Amino acid sequence: xxxxxxxxxxxxxxxxxxxxxxxxxxxxxxxxxxxxxxxxxxxxxxxxxxxxxxxxxxxxxxxxxxxxxxxxxxxxxxxxxxxxxxxxxxxxxxxxxxxxxxxxxxxxxxxxxxxxxxxxxxxxxxxxxxxxxxxxxxxxxxxxxxxxxxxxxxxxxxxxxxxxxxxxxxxxxxxxxxxxxxxxxxxxxx
Amino acid sequence: xxxxxxxxxxxxxxxxxxxxxxxxxxxxxxxxxxxxxxxxxxxxxxxxxxxxxxxxxxxxxxxxxxxxxxxxxxxxxxxxxxxxxxxxxxxxxxxxxxxxxxxxxxxxxxxxxxxxxxxxxxxxxxxxxxxxxxxxxxxxxxxxxxxxxxxxxxxxxxxxxxxxxxxxxxxxxxxxxxxxxxxxxxxxxxxxxxxxxxxxx
Numbered sequence: 235x236x237x238x239x240x241x242x243x244x245x246x247x248x249x250x251x252x253x254x255x256x257x258x259x260x261x262x263x264x265x266x267x268x269x270x271x272x273x274x275x276x277x278x279x280x281x282x283x284x285x286x287x288x289x290x291x292x293x294x295x296x297x298x299x300x301x302x303x304x305x306x307x308x309x310x311x312x313x314x315x316x317x318x319x320x321x322x323x324x325x326x327x328x329x330x331x332x333x334x335x336x337x338x339x340x341x342x343x344x345x346x347x348x349x350x351x352x353x354x355x356x357x358x359x360x361x362x363x364x365x366x367x368x369x370x371x372x373x374x375x376x377x378x379x380x381x382x383x384x385x386x387x388x389x390x391x392x393x394x395x396x397x398x399x400x401x402x403x404x405x406x407x408x409x410x411x412x413x414x415x416x417x418x419x420x421x422x423x424x
Numbered sequence: 425x426x427x428x429x430x431x432x433x434x435x436x437x438x439x440x441x442x443x444x445x446x447x448x449x450x451x452x453x454x455x456x457x458x459x460x461x462x463x464x465x466x467x468x469x470x471x472x473x474x475x476x477x478x479x480x481x482x483x484x485x486x487x488x489x490x491x492x493x494x495x496x497x498x499x500x501x502x503x504x505x506x507x508x509x510x511x512x513x514x515x516x517x518x519x520x521x522x523x524x525x526x527x528x529x530x531x532x533x534x535x536x537x538x539x540x541x542x543x544x545x546x547x548x549x550x551x552x553x554x555x556x557x558x559x560x561x562x563x564x565x566x567x568x569x570x571x572x573x574x575x576x577x578x579x580x581x582x583x584x585x586x587x588x589x590x591x592x593x594x595x596x597x598x599x600x601x602x603x604x605x606x607x608x609x610x611x612x613x614x615x616x617x618x619x620x621x622x623x624x625x
Contacts, residue, residue, distance in 0.1 A: 252599060253599050255449050255450075255452040255453035255599065255602070256453075256527075257449070258448040258452060259446065259449070259532060262445065262448065304504060304508065305504075306526070307500045307503055307504055307526045308501070308504065311496055311500055311529050311530065312493065312497075315492075315493060315496065344530075345530050345532055346530070347449050347531075350526070350527060350529065350530050351523055351527055354523060355523065358523075397611070398614075398618075399610075399611040399612070399614035399615045399618070400607070400610075400611045400614075403445055403607075403610055404607045404608070404610040404611040405607065406607070407603050407604070407606050407607030407610065408603065408604050408607035408608070410603040411601070411602075411603030411604035411607065412600070414599045414600040414603055415600040418598065418599070
């Protein structure tokens with residue numbers, strides 16, 4: 235598979251959120267406003283790329299040579315948690331304004347299952363290092379795209395007259411279903 | 425009596441799927457049939473029960489500052505057990521649930537109960553709380569899976585009830601069906617909860 239195919243596949247055809255159902259919690263939680271959706275999306279993309287690279291190194295230089303693949307879950311989640319911490323500290327030091335803008339979203343990224351899912355899928359597909367990083371980038375951008383699309387629609391819906399029980403999460407899920415239907419059109423692209 | 429309260433809270437009042445809206449990724453991803461939903465629910469319930477009990481047992485040993493990584497290690501241990509056991513004895517099911525078994529580690533329900541309940545309560549109470557939450561998650565997943573299976577494949581728990589070759593709503597088995605079914609179910613649960621509230625007040 236070429237790098238472009240991997241990128242396109244992770245971004246559109248097998249969109250992490252709308253087709254693979256990874257990262258639904260932040261998708262529902264942070265999609266009320268476009269601004270915060272962009273911040274969350276970019277922070278997640280960044281962590282995804284870094285975590286994809288780090289977990290690849292762990293898998294092929296530590297777990298495989300020492301015959302420890304059963305420690306995969308445990309080591310990956312710890313690496314991701316510390317990566318998030320590292321990104322947080324780095325941003326805090328270098329760009330305080332960006333740090334303040336993303337503040338609350340950063341720690342939440344650890345429990346975003348899209349990141350652990352991406353790391354495990356990268357191993358399952360036995361991608362090379364570069365392919366894993368591109369896969370992470372595609373997945374992250376796909377997450378950002380889905381988040382911004384849903385946030386845009388939900389902003390428009392603020393003044394709509396929605397039946398009371400459907401308000402909030404109910405209507406958001408139905409919207410996500412319609413978006414997912416639209417993304418179904420990308421099937422067969424690669 | 426208190427234990428009973430800890431147990432039923434997860435089943436309805438604080439049902440993780442319908443009331444708290446957490447642990448949604450597996451809820452949507454594996455509920456293509458009732459059996460799949462139920463298996464995923466039971467696997468999560470097992471992890472919840474064991475990790476809640478163990479974390480409650482260790483609550484005085486774990487320093488507060490490193491509690492989250494420590495909890496995650498405990499949870500990941502039980503998830504690895506489930507993963508390996510399912511791979512050995514139920515390979516077909518393991519294949520279907522695939523990625524979502526290791527992802528129980530990052531299911532917010534498990535860490536959420538560890539932080540909110542097990543770290544403050546006795547072992548027995550935490551075990552009941554974990555079991556209640558786990559079974560609440562299980563029935564939600566089974567219901568969602570059953571609805572999608574009935575419309576998407578014309579069967580229930582694998583028993584087909586439509587004529588051979590009949591047209592079914594295939595979309596219900598695909599990703600959009602999961603989102604839309606959950607959206608409608610949430611609205612129904614909100615209606616029931618609102619009616620209950622009106623009755624009590």
